[in-house]
């Protein structure tokens with residue numbers, strides 16, 4: 001049975017349709033990637049899974065529980081077993097790196113401070129930032145902040161982690177380490193990982209299964225190899241990063257020429 | 268014309284919706300308060316940043332307001348040969364009205380705006396969202412301690428304001444204008460009633476503390492997560508708090524003293 005089962009998901013932001021009947025299965029113990037052009041709703045999907053947003057129609061089941069039918073306290077119980085890495089890192093800015101990683105441990109466990117220290121140092125060591133532990137979040141670069149957030153997300157040893165764009169803003173070295181790390185964490189901790197990204201090469205390297213999303217629908221899914229060999233033009237354009245093809249680069253709306261000829265902005 | 272009416276309607280609906288959200292928010296905050304007694308250190312931290320850091324402002328303002336009361340009161344009372352009653356006049360004005368009201372206005376400007384900006388920024392940098400995903404309820408962990416600290420701080424600050432104000436009135440009345448100090452203090456003690464005056468003043472400032480902190484926290488929590496949104500929310504906190512304080516002051520005064 002898959003860990004996450006999404007069925008017939010519909011979600012709108014105002015008049016804008018973000019999801020229009022999406023079905024996704026996330027298998028336990030695997031790394032599943034969700035890819036798609038910017039603005040297709042990848043972050044939104046993670047927020048729906050985490051119960052921060054409510055679908056207009058359809059269901060999301062995590063570990064057999066319908067996320068949006070849970071009570072407040074049941075949802076919080078479930079979230080203790082979900083880790084999430086935000087696109088921005090979302091570190092608490094009034095405490096330092098060490099306390100950020102210690103935060104979930106202090107909130108949810110009664111571990112003695114000495115053990116918390118060991119655990120935190122271990123997690124920070126894994127992301128290569130043990131010696132940055134006394135820096136405050138505003139002294140970190142975007143890439144470093146994301147690595148601290150990763151250390152924090154795994155602090156409680158959850159059953160799954162959702163990574164929102166883990167690779168953006170990483171230099172080639174930390175990128176390599178991070179790809180490795182996600183893989184290692186997934187295998188060592190028997191986790192289920194969901195990676196949201198548009199870095200095709202890195203994602204294809206670690207993903208066991210990939211969903212490609214666009215225009216509110218799943219366009220294609222399969223293993224990285226299957227997708228590379230896919231006959232679909234759309235998939236080829238996205239996987240190879242070609243500028244021309246069926247994927248629109250522009251936000252939907254009237255034609256450029258039409259806009260230029262029409263000085264009154266009635267959009 | 269139709270468009271005008273339509274936007275008026277939309278504005279009206281929007282305001283009511285917002286008012287509804289504010290009340291749901293209040294209930295959620297109140298629900299978070301009992302749990303704080305298990306982790307009172309969270310409240311202590313906030314008592315420091317909301318209360319203690321406002322003390323200087325309150326001390327200085329209280330002193331000057333008291334001094335002005337001393338001057339103005341003396342000028343009026345001396346015409347009736349009643350300058351000995353200056354003490355009563357100063358203390359009653361402060362304890363009943365100026366203490367709670369002016370300190371609440373200052374509190375809204377100093378602590379309220381800071382709270383809104385802090386919460387609004389935490390929202391716009393996804394810190395609140397991040398906390399939710401770590402299964403930590405931001406209402407319980409972040410909002411409720413600030414709420415309780417605001418309610419506790421406000422009456423204490425108002426008391427400090429009134430006390431310093433009385434001193435200021437005494438300094439001007441006795442030191443500058445030569446009112447007899449024995450008469451000043453003894454009339455004040457005789458005419459200032461513990462329940463009628465002081466207790467009612469404390470009730471007022473508890474209400475103001477609750478309302479100002481509620482407005483400030485809600486504005487921050489409900490702010491549009493952009494720099495402009497947080498800026499506007501901060502302004503709204505100060506403006507709405509001022510209206511709420513002055514309006515409620517009238518209602519409370521009418522209830523307490525209006526017989």
Ligand SMILES: Nc1ncnc2c1ncn2[C@@H]1O[C@H](COP(=O)(O)OP(=O)(O)OP(=O)(O)O)[C@@H](O)[C@H]1O
Pocket residue numbers: 013018037038039040041042043044045087
């Ligand atoms: N708070 C919001 N209010 C209204 N619309 C929103 C909001 N947040 C996102 N959207 C819209 O929802 C759509 C999906 O946003 P989302 O952040 O999920 O995209 P994404 O796939 O994560 O993009 P990226 O790869 O750039 O991070 C966007 O078109 C955006 O305009």
Ligand SMILES: [Mg+2]
Pocket residue numbers: 042043044087164
């Ligand atoms: Mg995103």
